[in-house]
Amino acid sequence: MTTQGFFFKLAHRLSPGAWLAVAVIMALLATGSGWVLYSRLDEKGKDRLVLAYESIGPFWRETWRLTFERKKEGSAELAGAIRIAPVGTLDPDASFVWVTHFSDFVSLPEDEAFPEPLAPVRLLDPEWNPAFSPR
Amino acid sequence: MIFFTKPLLTMQWLRWMVGVCLAFALQVSARASEVLEPVYLYASPLTTAFFSANGSDYDTLKTRWRAYLKRFGKSYREVSRADLVGGLKPGVLILGSAVLLDQSERQAINDFASRGGSLVLTWGTGVRDGSGRWSGYGFIENLLQVKVRGKLEVSDEEHFVNTFGDSPLTWGLPAGTRLFLGLVGETPLRIEGPQLAGRYFNWSRIPVDKANNGAIAYLEHGKSRRVFIGFSEASWEFDDRMELPKALDSMMSWLRREPRVFKAAWPNGELSAQLLEMDTEDRFPNALNFARDLDSAGISGTFYSLTSVAKSHADIVRQLSDKHEIAYHAEVHVGFKGKSREEQESRLATMVEDMKGIVGSRALTRISGFRAPTESWDANTEQVLRKLGVRHHVADPASSDSRLPFFSASEPGLSSEDAIVVLPRTQMDDLNFLALKLGTEAASAMIVRDFDYLHESGSLGVLSVHSQNYGEGGLMALLTPPYVKRLQEHRHDVWSATGREIADWWRSRERVAVKELGRSVSDKGFQVDVRAPGVMKGLTLIVTHPSATQPLKAVVSGRADQPKPQVQRLDDQRSAIIFSEELKPGQYGYSLEF
Numbered sequence: 001m002t003t004q005g006f007f008f009k010l011a012h013r014l015s016p017g018a019w020l021a022v023a024v025i026m027a028l029l030a031t032g033s034g035w036v037l038y039s040r041l042d043e044k045g046k047d048r049l050v051l052a053y054e055s056i057g058p059f060w061r062e063t064w065r066l067t068f069e070r071k072k073e074g075s076a077e078l079a080g081a082i083r084i085a086p087v088g089t090l091d092p093d094a095s096f097v098w099v100t101h102f103s104d105f106v107s108l109p110e111d112e113a114f115p116e117p118l119a120p121v122r123l124l125d126p127e128w129n130p131a132f133s134p135r
Numbered sequence: 136m137i138f139f140t141k142p143l144l145t146m147q148w149l150r151w152m153v154g155v156c157l158a159f160a161l162q163v164s165a166r167a168s169e170v171l172e173p174v175y176l177y178a179s180p181l182t183t184a185f186f187s188a189n190g191s192d193y194d195t196l197k198t199r200w201r202a203y204l205k206r207f208g209k210s211y212r213e214v215s216r217a218d219l220v221g222g223l224k225p226g227v228l229i230l231g232s233a234v235l236l237d238q239s240e241r242q243a244i245n246d247f248a249s250r251g252g253s254l255v256l257t258w259g260t261g262v263r264d265g266s267g268r269w270s271g272y273g274f275i276e277n278l279l280q281v282k283v284r285g286k287l288e289v290s291d292e293e294h295f296v297n298t299f300g301d302s303p304l305t306w307g308l309p310a311g312t313r314l315f316l317g318l319v320g321e322t323p324l325r326i327e328g329p330q331l332a333g334r335y336f337n338w339s340r341i342p343v344d345k346a347n348n349g350a351i352a353y354l355e356h357g358k359s360r361r362v363f364i365g366f367s368e369a370s371w372e373f374d375d376r377m378e379l380p381k382a383l384d385s386m387m388s389w390l391r392r393e394p395r396v397f398k399a400a401w402p403n404g405e406l407s408a409q410l411l412e413m414d415t416e417d418r419f420p421n422a423l424n425f426a427r428d429l430d431s432a433g434i435s436g437t438f439y440s441l442t443s444v445a446k447s448h449a450d451i452v453r454q455l456s457d458k459h460e461i462a463y464h465a466e467v468h469v470g471f472k473g474k475s476r477e478e479q480e481s482r483l484a485t486m487v488e489d490m491k492g493i494v495g496s497r498a499l500t501r502i503s504g505f506r507a508p509t510e511s512w513d514a515n516t517e518q519v520l521r522k523l524g525v526r527h528h529v530a531d532p533a534s535s536d537s538r539l540p541f542f543s544a545s546e547p548g549l550s551s552e553d554a555i556v557v558l559p560r561t562q563m564d565d566l567n568f569l570a571l572k573l574g575t576e577a578a579s580a581m582i583v584r585d586f587d588y589l590h591e592s593g594s595l596g597v598l599s600v601h602s603q604n605y606g607e608g609g610l611m612a613l614l615t616p617p618y619v620k621r622l623q624e625h626r627h628d629v630w631s632a633t634g635r636e637i638a639d640w641w642r643s644r645e646r647v648a649v650k651e652l653g654r655s656v657s658d659k660g661f662q663v664d665v666r667a668p669g670v671m672k673g674l675t676l677i678v679t680h681p682s683a684t685q686p687l688k689a690v691v692s693g694r695a696d697q698p699k700p701q702v703q704r705l706d707d708q709r710s711a712i713i714f715s716e717e718l719k720p721g722q723y724g725y726s727l728e729f
Binding site: 083084085086087089090092093094096097098099100101102103104105106107 | 178183184185186188189190191192195196214215216217218232234235263265266267269286319320321322324367369
C-alpha cells in the first residue's frame with residue numbers, strides 16, 4: 001500500500017491536457033484581472049506599479065545571470081563582457097591557432113587616394129576675389 | 136674711390152648672403168613643421184589572419200576607425216603590409232589594435248617614425264609576433280617611453296577614462312570628461328608615463344595609485360609624434376554621447392603638427408581652479424576653524440549656510456563675510472528633489488527671509504550661491520532659485536560628466552547671462568573620507584592625490600567640508616591644512632576662488648568666441664570676439680606648438696590700438712596667450728609667430 005500525499009493525488013486527478021487547460025485559463029484570468037486592476041488605477045498608482053515592475057525586472061535578470069551565465073561562460077571574470085578579439089589576446093600563456101599564412105590586400109595607388117585638386121584651392125574661399133579682365 | 140666702394144660691395148654681398156641663409160633657414164624650419172596631410176589606417180594582414188583563425192573578426196575593431204575617419208571628413212587611405220614595408224611618406228599612421236606585427240613591419244614602422252611620421256597605437260598593438268606568439272609590451276614601451284603596468288580586469292571598477300582638459304591631445308573635451316569604456320573582453324591596458332592625457336578611474340573618481348591608471352600617453356621623439364590609447368576600439372561602442380571623436384579630432388591635429396588655438400578654461404594662465412567650501416550647518420561655530428585655516432593661506436572660501444541654524448549665529452556669519460563668501464544651504468537640512476514646486480517655493484522663500492534677517496536686505500543682494508542639502512535638487516529647485524537671484528549652484532558629482540562649471544539646463548533657452556552656473560563637486564568630500572574609515576595619513580595622501588589629479592587635468596576642484604566635522608582634532612580639520620599648503624605650493628598655477636568668482640568668470644568666458652585663422656605655421660592666426668555686456672579680463676588662450684622645437688614666439692597684433700597679450704610657455708607642446716588688459720566688447724585679430 002502506498003501512502004501518497006494530498007498534492008500527489010491532486011496532480012493525478014486530472015490528465016496533463018486538462019492541467020494545461022487549467023494553466024491557460026488561469027493565465028488568461030490573471031492577465032485579464034491585472035489589466036482591469038491597472039485600468040482602474042490612477043496615474044500615480046500606475047507610475048508606482050511600473051516602477052515596481054522595473055525594479056524587480058533587473059533583480060530577476062541579474063539573479064539569473066549570476067547564477068547560470070558565469071558557469072556557462074566558464075570564466076567568472078569575463079561574465080557579461082563583450083568580446084571582439086580572441087579570448088586571451090593579452091595573456092602571454094594563452095594558446096591559439098598560430099598564423100602560418102596570410103593574404104595582404106592590394107591598396108589603391110597613392111595618386112588615387114590623395115588626388116590633386118583640379119580647381120584652384122582658393123576657389124571656395126569667399127575672401128578671394130581675383131582681378132580678371134572680362135575679355 | 137675704390138677704397139670706399141670695395142668695403143661697401145663686400146658689405147652688400149655679406150648682407151645678401153645673410154639674407155639668403157635666413158630665407159633658407161626659414162624655409163627649412165617651415166618645412167619641418169608642415170602640416171602632415173596623409174592619414175593611413177593600417178590593415179594588418181597578420182592580425183586579420185590571427186583573429187580569423189581564432190574565431191574573431193579584426194575588421195570589427197578596424198571599422199570603427201573607418202567610421203571616425205569618414206564621418207569627420209579626414210582624407211585617409213587604408214594601407215597594406217606591402218605599402219608599409221615599401222615605405223610610406225610622412226603622415227599619421229594608425230595602428231588600431233594591430234596585435235600581430237612581424238619584424239619587417241616593426242622595422243618599417245620605426246623607419247616611418249624616424250622620417251617624421253606620426254603614430255597612433257591602441258590597446259595591444261605589437262604584443263604578438265608574426266605567428267601570433269607573445270612578444271610582450273616592448274613595442275609600445277619603446278615607442279612611447281612608457282611602462283605597461285598590466286591590464287584592467289573586467290572585475291575592476293576603473294572602467295572610465297577621464298581626459299585632460301587644455302592638454303595638447305585632448306583639449307577637444309572639457310577637463311575631466313568621464314567616458315565609459317564598457318565591460319569588454321579587450322580589457323584596457325594600464326600605463327605609467329611622463330606625458331599622459333587621460334587616466335582610468337571608477338565612476339566617482341576615487342584617487343587610486345598614480346602608477347597604475349594611465350590611459351592615454353603621448354611622446355614627441357625627434358621628428359615623430361606618437362600617441363598610445365590604452366583601450367581598444369571595442370570600447371568606442373559605449374561612447375553614447377559621441378565625445379570620443381572630439382578627443383580624436385584634437386589628437387589628430389597634434390599628430391599632424393597643426394598648431395591650434397582654443398579658449399582656456401581658467402583666467403590669467405592658471406591651469407586649474409579650486410573652490411574650498413563649507414556646508415555650514417550643525418556645530419556652526421566650527422566655521423571659524425575653517426576660516427582660520429583659509430585665512431592663514433590668504434584664500435577666500437564660500438560658506439553655504441543652513442539659514443535656520445545661521446539665524447542663531449548671526450555674529451559668526453557677519454564675521455565670516457569679511458573675507459569670505461556667504462551663500463545658501465537651504466533653510467533646513469532636507470533635500471528638494473521630487474518635492475512639489477509650491478513646497479520648494481515656500482521653503483526657498485523662507486531661506487531668503489532667514490538670510491535677510493541675518494545679513495540685512497542690502498547685503499542680501501550679494502548672496503548669490505546655493506548648495507542643496509544632501510545634494511538633492513531638481514529642475515524646479517534651480518528655476519525657483521534663479522527667480523530668487525541665485526547665480527551659482529554647487530551640485531552633486533552626478534550633475535556632470537566633466538569637471539568644469541556648466542550652465543544649468545533646467546530652463547532650456549536661457550542665455551548664459553541669465554542661466555545659473557553649476558559647479559559640480561567632483562572631488563571627494565569629508566563624508567566620503569569618513570565612510571572609507573581611513574587613518575589620517577592614508578586620507579591625507581588620498582586628498583593630495585585627488586588634488587594632483589584634478590590639477591593635471593585642468594579641472595575645477597570643489598573641496599566640500601561640513602561644519603560638524605571641523606571641530607578641533609576632527610578628520611577634516613587635520614586634512615585641510617596640508618591640502619591648503621599644497622594649494623599654496625601651486626599658487627602660480629591654481630586659481631583659488633569663491634563660488635561667486637568662479638561663476639562670474641565662467642559667465643564672462645562664455646561671452647568670448649575664438650575663431651582660428653589659417654592652418655599652417657606660416658599663416659596661423661586667430662580672431663577674438665567679445666560680446667557685451669561687460670569687459671573681459673584675464674582671457675587666456677592656449678596654442679599648441681607644431682613641434683617641441685617650434686614654440687610660440689610672438690603674437691602680432693592686427694591693429695596698433697589692440698591690447699597686446701603676453702605669451703607664457705606652459706611646456707614643450709603648448710603656450711598660453713594671456714590678455715591681462717581689459718578687452719572691451721568688439722573684435723580683435725592676431726597672427727602667430729613660431
